[in-house]
Amino acid sequence: MTRSAETETKGLAGRFQGLSLSKILLEGRAFIAFLAIVAVFTWLSPNYLTLDNLVVMSRHVALNALLALGMLLVILKGGIDLSVGSTVGLGGVLAGFMLMQGVTVPGIDKVLYPKVWVVVVVTLLAGAFIGLINGILVTRFNVAPFIATLGMLYVVRGVALLIAHGETYPDLQGKAVLGNTGFNVVGLGKFLGLPTGIWVMIVVAIAISFLLRKTVFGRWLYALGGNERAAELSGVPIHRVKRWVYVISGVCAAATGLIIASELTAGAPQTGQSFELNAIAAVVIGGAALSGGRGNVRGTLLGAFVIGFLSDGLVIVGVSDFWQMVIMGSVIIFAVALDESQQKAKKKNSSKSLGKVKK
Amino acid sequence: MFAEAGVILRASNITKEFGATVALSSVNFEIFDGKVSALFGENGAGKSTLMKILSGIEAPTSGTLEVNGEEVVFESVNEARAKGIAIIHQELNLAPNLNVRDNIFLGQEIRSHLGGIDYSKENEITAELMGRLEEPISPMALVGDLRLGQQQIVEIARALAANARILIMDEPTSALSSTEIEVLFKVIDDLKAHGVSIVYISHHLEEALHVADTVTVLRDSKLIATDERKNVDLNWIVNKMIGHDSTESSASLNELGDVVLEIRNLNIVDPSNPARLSVEDLSLEVRQGEIVCLYGQMGAGRTELLETLAGRIKPLSGQILLNGRDIAALSIRDRINGGLALVPEDRQRDGLIRLLSVGENLALSNLSNYVKRFVLRDKAEITDLKAAISDVRVKTSSHKALITSLSGGNQQKVVIGKVLLTKPKIIVLDEPTRGIDVGAKAEIFSLLSILASSGLAVLFATSEVSEAMTASNRIVVMSKGSISAQLDPQKTSRSDVISAADEKSTIRSKKLDLNGVSA
Numbered sequence: 001m002t003r004s005a006e007t008e009t010k011g012l013a014g015r016f017q018g019l020s021l022s023k024i025l026l027e028g029r030a031f032i033a034f035l036a037i038v039a040v041f042t043w044l045s046p047n048y049l050t051l052d053n054l055v056v057m058s059r060h061v062a063l064n065a066l067l068a069l070g071m072l073l074v075i076l077k078g079g080i081d082l083s084v085g086s087t088v089g090l091g092g093v094l095a096g097f098m099l100m101q102g103v104t105v106p107g108i109d110k111v112l113y114p115k116v117w118v119v120v121v122v123t124l125l126a127g128a129f130i131g132l133i134n135g136i137l138v139t140r141f142n143v144a145p146f147i148a149t150l151g152m153l154y155v156v157r158g159v160a161l162l163i164a165h166g167e168t169y170p171d172l173q174g175k176a177v178l179g180n181t182g183f184n185v186v187g188l189g190k191f192l193g194l195p196t197g198i199w200v201m202i203v204v205a206i207a208i209s210f211l212l213r214k215t216v217f218g219r220w221l222y223a224l225g226g227n228e229r230a231a232e233l234s235g236v237p238i239h240r241v242k243r244w245v246y247v248i249s250g251v252c253a254a255a256t257g258l259i260i261a262s263e264l265t266a267g268a269p270q271t272g273q274s275f276e277l278n279a280i281a282a283v284v285i286g287g288a289a290l291s292g293g294r295g296n297v298r299g300t301l302l303g304a305f306v307i308g309f310l311s312d313g314l315v316i317v318g319v320s321d322f323w324q325m326v327i328m329g330s331v332i333i334f335a336v337a338l339d340e341s342q343q344k345a346k347k348k349n350s351s352k353s354l355g356k357v358k359k
Numbered sequence: 360m361f362a363e364a365g366v367i368l369r370a371s372n373i374t375k376e377f378g379a380t381v382a383l384s385s386v387n388f389e390i391f392d393g394k395v396s397a398l399f400g401e402n403g404a405g406k407s408t409l410m411k412i413l414s415g416i417e418a419p420t421s422g423t424l425e426v427n428g429e430e431v432v433f434e435s436v437n438e439a440r441a442k443g444i445a446i447i448h449q450e451l452n453l454a455p456n457l458n459v460r461d462n463i464f465l466g467q468e469i470r471s472h473l474g475g476i477d478y479s480k481e482n483e484i485t486a487e488l489m490g491r492l493e494e495p496i497s498p499m500a501l502v503g504d505l506r507l508g509q510q511q512i513v514e515i516a517r518a519l520a521a522n523a524r525i526l527i528m529d530e531p532t533s534a535l536s537s538t539e540i541e542v543l544f545k546v547i548d549d550l551k552a553h554g555v556s557i558v559y560i561s562h563h564l565e566e567a568l569h570v571a572d573t574v575t576v577l578r579d580s581k582l583i584a585t586d587e588r589k590n591v592d593l594n595w596i597v598n599k600m601i602g603h604d605s606t607e608s609s610a611s612l613n614e615l616g617d618v619v620l621e622i623r624n625l626n627i628v629d630p631s632n633p634a635r636l637s638v639e640d641l642s643l644e645v646r647q648g649e650i651v652c653l654y655g656q657m658g659a660g661r662t663e664l665l666e667t668l669a670g671r672i673k674p675l676s677g678q679i680l681l682n683g684r685d686i687a688a689l690s691i692r693d694r695i696n697g698g699l700a701l702v703p704e705d706r707q708r709d710g711l712i713r714l715l716s717v718g719e720n721l722a723l724s725n726l727s728n729y730v731k732r733f734v735l736r737d738k739a740e741i742t743d744l745k746a747a748i749s750d751v752r753v754k755t756s757s758h759k760a761l762i763t764s765l766s767g768g769n770q771q772k773v774v775i776g777k778v779l780l781t782k783p784k785i786i787v788l789d790e791p792t793r794g795i796d797v798g799a800k801a802e803i804f805s806l807l808s809i810l811a812s813s814g815l816a817v818l819f820a821t822s823e824v825s826e827a828m829t830a831s832n833r834i835v836v837m838s839k840g841s842i843s844a845q846l847d848p849q850k851t852s853r854s855d856v857i858s859a860a861d862e863k864s865t866i867r868s869k870k871l872d873l874n875g876v877s878a
Contacts, residue, residue: 214734216726223723226712233669233709234724234777235695293714 029338030285030302033331037306041313048316055194059263061308062201063256065301067279068286069201069208070252072300073245075283076212076225078292079138079145081246084253084279086156087130088272091257093160094123096169096267099180113178120186120258127254128247130156135243153276160269169267187262197259201301204252209297217241225292281328282307285335289343306331365392366428367556368413368444368525373422375408382408385422386582388575390525395547395557397571397588399564399596401823404577406560410527413558414446415439443524447514449533449657455503460485462502463517488516491553492546507632508539515546519555526550527558532566533658536635544570562656562822564596564861576600593861597854601824612832616647617682619785619816620668620699625677627663627840636675637663639840645785645816650807652831652848653820655860660840661820662704665789668818669701670694682784695724698784702774702791704820710774711762718744718758720773725780743780751776752802768799775803785816792826804830824853836860 041048067084074081098119102111114122130152137148174181189196212218220241223231232238256275261267286303288295310331314324368390375383383405390396400406411417413424415433424431426442433439436446453462464481471477485498494512502510511531518526532540547557547570561567568574568588575585576599584599620643627638637660645651653661666672668679670691679687681699689697703709712720721744722729729740744758751772755765762770771791778786788807792800807817807830821827827834828848836844836859844859 216730216735219719219723219726219735222715223712223719226714227708229709230703230712231723232691233671233701233703235692235700235781236723237690237692293712 030287030299030306030335033285033335034302034306034309037310037313041309041317044317045313048313053312053316055198057309057312059195059197060312061304062197063260064275064278064282064308065201065304066197066204066252066256066259067275068282068300068304069204069297070249071276071279072283072286072288072295072297073208073212073221074145074249075280075288075290076221076292076295077242077245078225078228078290079242079245080149080280080290081131081134081249082146082149082276083130083134083152083156084249084256085272085275085277086153086160087127087250087253088257088260088275089269090130090156090160090163091123091127091254092261092267092271093164093169093257093269094126094254094267095119095183095258095261096172097163098122099172099174099183100169102178113174113180116174116180116182116185119180119183123258124251124254127250127252127257129250130253131247131250132243134250135246138246139239139242157269157273164267164269166269168269172261172265172267184262184265187259187264197263200255200259204255205297205301208248212297217244221245222293225294227293278307281332284339285332287339303335306335365394366390367392367426369425370409370413371423371425373409373412373419373424375405375412375417376420381580383412383419384580386577386580388413388582388585390556390558391573392556393551393554394572395551395559395570396573396575397559397561397567398575398577399567399600400577401600404600405580406577407529409577410446410529410558410560413439413525414444414527416446440521440523443522444527445518445521445523445525446527447511447518447529447531449530451507451510451514453502453510453513456501458499458501459489459496459505459513459516460498462513463488463520465517467521484520485516488519491519492516492549494542494546506539506634508535508542511535511539511543512546515550519550523555525556525558527560529560530562530657531559532561532563533656534629534632534635536632540566562860564593564857568593568596578602593858594854597857601853601857613648613812615649616814618644618646619682620645620818621678621680621683622668623678623680625664625667625679626675627660627667627672628675629663630672636840638667638674641677641837641841643835643842645818647784647814647816648811649833650811650817650819650831652827652834653818653837654822654824654827654834654856655820655837656822658839659837659860661822661837662789664837665701665787665818665820666703668699668787669703671701695781695783698782700724700778700781700783700786702771702778702786702788704789704793706767706771706774706794711770713763715762716758717748717753717755717760717762717765717773720762721747721758721777721780724777747776747780751779751806766796766799768795768802771795771799771803772806775806779810783815785818786810788817788819790821791819792821792823800826824856827856828853 038049047053067088071081071084098114102113104111134149134152137143138145172183174183185196187195187197191199212221220231220236223234223236224238224241228238257272260271282303283295283300284290284303285306286295286299286301288299307328311324311328314327319327366389370386370388373383373386373388374381386405386409388409398406398409408417412419415436415438418433424433431442454465457465460481463485469477469480482498489496489498492512492515494509496505496509496512502513505513515526531543535543550557559567559570571588573585573587574591574596576583576596578600622641622643625638625641626636629635629637641664653664655661663672667674670689674687678685681697684697686694686697686699712723722740726735729735741758748755748758753765753769753772753776755769762773765773775791791803807819811817831848834846834848834856835842836846836856838860846856846859
């Protein structure tokens with residue numbers, strides 16, 4: 001019994017104290033990487049650390065962060081969502097379709113042009129629907145998440161191309177006559193000097209953080225990702241939780257599509273290719289485990305900022321595209337390798353304490 | 360005692376210590392050429408440890424091993440295998456995605472002179488082995504497609520392909536149907552005829568006696584007796600296994616209330632072997648304030664029964680009534696809300712979420728009660744957690760400590776506490792003391808006793824007689840999927856319980872007709 005007391009204090013120490021330098025380096029590695037990136041590029045270019053540039057870079061970050069926040073939920077569950085990049089494309093196309101072509105009402109032969117808020121809501125619902133399909137494939141038909149969402153990656157991209165006939169909707173300003181102006185607010189509007197995109201990121205981050213920390217859903221999600229069998233036996237409705245995370249991820253992706261389309265005032269069906277990989281990278285750099293159960297909003301945001309500030313910095317100092325790819329890839333690998341060694345060290349500690357308890 | 364001749368393996372004065380625990384104490388054990396040595400003992404008597412030492416999985420703390428009169432030291436399983444000793448574990452070690460031939464030669468492939476694998480030679484040997492084992496399995500058949508009994512034959516063939524002279528079989532029949540058991544016994548006879556020695560470990564005493572030539576009993580890490588088969592009978596073994604034979608005091612008897620759980624004619628298909636029923640036409644009642652122990656050996660169907668009650672397994676037919684309401688179609692969640700929750704057998708796999716804290720684990724089944732307007736209210740939750748931690752006496756610094764920082768016994772208490780927070784009407788526990796120390800065991804059983812006296816119904820499964828005798832009001836003995844006896848622990852002896860668990864295990868051809876069952 002004294003033994004277990006001893007191991008308990010050890011476990012606590014591991015959690016709350018242990019402010020050794022190596023621990024700070026490991027625990028806060030994403031933050032340190034972020035500071036290092038800012039320092040290096042500030043040194044290399046006088047234009048890097050200016051307010052204007054920070055806002056521009058954050059706007060870029062917001063897009064990836066929005067996807068990554070949805071992806072975080074899926075990864076916490078122990079799944080993956082490869083379809084988000086395609087959903088981004090479909091989101092822009094749907095907005096373009098509704099704003100420029102309108103909706104033909106069958107029967108009365110009249111074209112209706114929905115208001116901008118209707119466009120936004122319908123597009124988000126479409127994202128939710130794609131997520132729901134992913135969720136049903138995973139829960140009802142037992143398709144592995146990788147495969148299910150890989151299939152949906154193609155299907156959704158194909159649908160976007162079909163709707164747009166492979167072309168771009170070039171002008172999403174809307175017409176005053178039709179009463180559908182104002183779409184540019186979605187991406188280009190400003191509030192307190194910051195563009196809408198950044199505000200959306202902030203609001204979604206707070207909402208998801210709240211969801212994870214303060215609601216039953218969040219607790220269920222961590223339990224499910226940590227040990228699905230135990231969660232199920234404890235009465236967690238695992239299928240319902242799984243479906244919801246894909247739905248939320250789909251909505252985040254559709255929102256990203258809307259923001260991009262608004263920023264460009266154009267909806268292109270090709271938008272968002274390989275975005276899913278950047279989102280996964282952000283989540284992983286942020287310390288989440290692909291096996292599920294571990295990760296948080298703070299880390300994911302940091303991951304998105306590391307990726308965004310690094311790639312924009314490389315562009316600003318004029319590093320070639322090719323080198324950019326090499327550097328980005330190396331950062332991702334380095335981050336995850338570091339994470340693995342940290343986990344191993346943790347496991348070693350806990351197995352040490354477990355080893356003391358005789359069978 | 361025995362003639363010196365014919366001893367193929369001799370283990371002398373084997374002692375094995377794990378830290379302060381003595382798992383084996385000066386045990387002598389001999390294996391005879393072409394004979395079956397059956398090894399008996401209760402859980403924890405030291406059987407597995409002895410077998411692990413013989414097969415090179417673990418090294419003894421002291422003592423010697425001799426093979427064919429020559430002293431050997433095994434550093435690894437491979438060195439034991441090179442001396443002709445192979446072990447077949449209860450859980451088979453086969454790759455289901457490979458065919459029979461590739462499984463048999465896995466890790467011992469026959470090379471062709473070009474450096475590849477000599478498939479024709481391997482096929483030839485495989486066919487020859489299958490012929491010898493009288494099992495018409497094609498070398499190209501996928502192992503995953505074979506029945507469990509056939510897979511075991513493949514495992515035996517693999518040992519033979521490695522030229523095994525001594526085959527250790529750990530609980531070989533626990534997952535087999537009666538027909539498959541008969542085939543296995545024929546194979547064992549054949550192997551003996553070919554000069555292969557077998558060490559046979561089984562909880563099914565009669566089955567083991569059926570094939571044994573010599574009988575050895577371990578108890579409390581010591582060798583108690585060893586003799587030839589013709590000199591012993593079932594009672595002799597049981598008495599040696601338990602040492603004494605008296606009735607014992609048991610859990611205090613409470614005023615029994617209404618029937619909480621009623622099981623009617625339940626049939627469950629074995630999840631790992633669809634040709635077999637895990638539970639067959641089982642009916643049972645548990646009342647308020649009653650502690651019912653489900654005693655039975657491995658493979659008796661206890662776990663399957665309890666997992667079906669909890670809702671993880673769907674029964675083939677039958678009814679499960681909780682307070683008179685049929686819950687057979689409800690989800691796990693609805694059953695928990697209805698008042699039935701399971702403390703699973705494998706704590707690590709099914710009970711705990713290792714990434715979460717003590718408190719998060721405790722609250723998991725009961726979160727909905729802490730929600731107000733979609734938000735978890737910490738205050739209500741923490742009050743409950745603190746109460747639960749002191750009620751089930753979890754030794755933890757705080758509810759925020761990581762669950763992995765607790766000892767096994769305290770982890771188990773957390774799992775029990777989680778179930779109790781849901782305010783169950785009946786608590787179902789599968790092997791609640793597995794892998795925990797003596798002190799925690801006693802605490803858990805006294806907790807169950809307190810719960811029962813406050814009106815909760817308790818149903819727990821165990822394979823240890825002493826637990827069945829001391830901790831329950833009624834012992835329901837299960838054997839091969841059915842109830843073979845219902846005993847009052849105050850009026851029965853340990854040997855009665857053990858032999859009741861063994862009653863149906865004699866080899867009789869039990870025709871399994873699924874259509875007939877569900878009709």
